[in-house]
Every structure is written in structure tokens, then in C-alpha cells.
Amino acid sequence: MRIFLLSRAALPKGKKHSRRRKESYSLYIYKVLKQVHPNAGISSKAMSVMNSFVTDMFERIAGEASRLAHYSKRSTVTSREIQTAVRLLLPGELAKHAVCEGSKAITKYSNSK
Template identity: 35%
Template sequence: MKVKQGDKGKKKPVKEPSPIESESEEAVEDHDVYKVDEAGLKKPKTEKATTFSSYISKVKKQVHPDMRLSKSTVKIMDSFIEDFFTRLCTESSNLMMSVGNKSLRAEDVLRAITLILPGEIGSHAVSEASKAISAYEMDKESRKSA
């Protein structure tokens, strides 16, 4: 490490990149980070990946409190849920546009559920969703009256 002479005679350490570091991409990225910090700018925030692992564990504890899930199982369940939500959103959006609505309604989501999920599991999901919608509307009305 070399020492650089400052304006008022104080010695400041200067970091010199080694020949190996100067050729690598990491050194270039680190060099850019120093420039951002020196300029007083903030680093761009990276988006956090949305995971459903906490919800998966809560539901699992309700159903089977003694069982455990491995990390790979949770990752598989997480990708399954993400895929299902993507399909549901796409189908709901297509139904909304085909009807000519400009906003998504609960009925569109219920129809999308029936189209995506087959048989008994679809009817069970629709009944649970209808229960949740009616509970939400009752809570909304009770808050208005209070």
C-alpha cells in the first residue's frame, strides 16, 4: 500500500489494485461503487424476492403440527404458489377484458378459479373464496355503521 501526500502534509493511504484485480469485472464494479459513495448518491435498491414460506409454515402447523418441511420442499411449494397466482391473475385479466370491464371484480377471480382448478378442488376453492368475500363485506358494513 502506497502513502499519498495530502494537501496539508498529512499522509493518506491509497489502495492500488493488483494486476489480477484490475482485469476482473469485480474490481470494475467495486470501483463504480466507490464513485457512487463519493458523489453522495444512494446505491440502487435490489428488489426482494417475494416468498410465501412464512404462510406455508403457518398452514402446515395448523394441518400437521408435528411434521417438518425441508428447505427444498418449501422452495417447491413456493414456486407452485407463485405459478398458481400468475395463472390466476392472467386468467382473471383475460376474463375482465373479454367482458369489457375496466376493473377486476371478485366474480372474475371466482370464474378464473373455476377454469383453472379442476373438479372438486375448484368448487371447494370457490366456496372458500365466497365465504371470505362475504365475511369481508360484513366487516366493511359493520365498520360503516360504527
């Protein structure tokens, strides 16, 4: 049995390679933008910057929460570790707002179950 590798040029007409999906938060960033400023738009470069920022923050929070769970000899990262990680990573008032919004989201999720 022979296996042939096809280049893009060798594909039959009308057939396309399936591209690997690239995960991003662009859709969610756009939805939040429209909630806050309905008439505002965002350039693709600005969206890329925002996407990188959100990814970076999630990685930092996850890393810090993981460390906190490890310090307390726990194998599960709970909302408590996430909350503490947010308090450690974000400055003052921003941390308070983030914790408040996070608690609200958890309550909403719990009530919808």
C-alpha cells in the same frame, strides 16, 4: 462533485449493504402446514417448490381473470372474474373447495370493514 462506488470490501466495518427483500409465501405456507399437521415440518427445497407452485397459480388465476374482464369489455377484475378463473383452471372438486374458501374469505373481509 465526485461519486464513488464502493465495493463490499470498501465498506466501513460494521456497515452492511441493505439487501433487496425477496417476496415469498413461505410464512403463509408454513402457517397452513401447522394448522393441518401441527407436528410436521418442511424442508427448504420443499418450501421452494411450494412457493413456486403458489406463485404460478396466482399468476395463472390473475391472467385468466384479466382475460375474462377484457372479453366482457370491463377494466376492473372483480371477485366474479377470479371465481370464474378458478373454476376454469382447477379440476372438479378442487375448484368447488377453492371457490367456497374464497367466498368465505371475502365475506370475512367485508364483515371486518
